[in-house]
Amino acid sequence: MHQLVDDIDGTLLEAGEGETIRFSLNGAAYEIDLTNSHAEELRESLAPYIRAGRRASAGNVRAAAPRRRAARNSEVSEIREWAKSQGLNVSERGRISAEVMDAYRAAH
CATH class of the missing domain: 4.10.320.10 (E3-binding domain)
Known part of the structure; x- marks a missing residue:
């Protein structure tokens, strides 16, 4: 069983509560698990920047490649x-x- 916990305050997220939000900044991709209220706070905080910004095409976004462990x-x-x-x-x-x-x- 996979259970989510709000990454801001540690609230246990029951089924149907909260969500995982994915975003990127400066070429680094992030994801965060949040309660519905924290997700709304994040969206409200970013809204002015999203309105002023422009969408990048998928070709401009680089996903971080998984790092391989170097052999000893x-x-x-x-x-x-x-x-x-x-x-x-x-x-x-x-x-x-x-x-x-x-x-x-x-x-x-």
């Missing part, structure tokens, strides 16, 4: 050994390809 040095040798045992092409030194990393993570 001890993990790198383990990944190389695993890749070799699977018949995957992996160099002895240097960067491990994203495809090999994805395959390793999917298998573990």
Whole structure:
């Protein structure tokens, strides 16, 4: 069961109460869970800026790409050994390809 909590005051949101609002500012995307009254406050606060602003096309909005966790040095040798045992092409030194990393993570 997934339950929302107002991110401003911690109020537990029951089914049908509150909402998740998504917005972006300076190229960063955000979302916040709010009670109906906090959602209305946010909309009222932003209203003058929205009226004065102009809509950006979807092409102008960049979603933040999920960051991948960098492999630790001890993990790198383990990944190389695993890749070799699977018949995957992996160099002895240097960067491990994203495809090999994805395959390793999917298998573990």
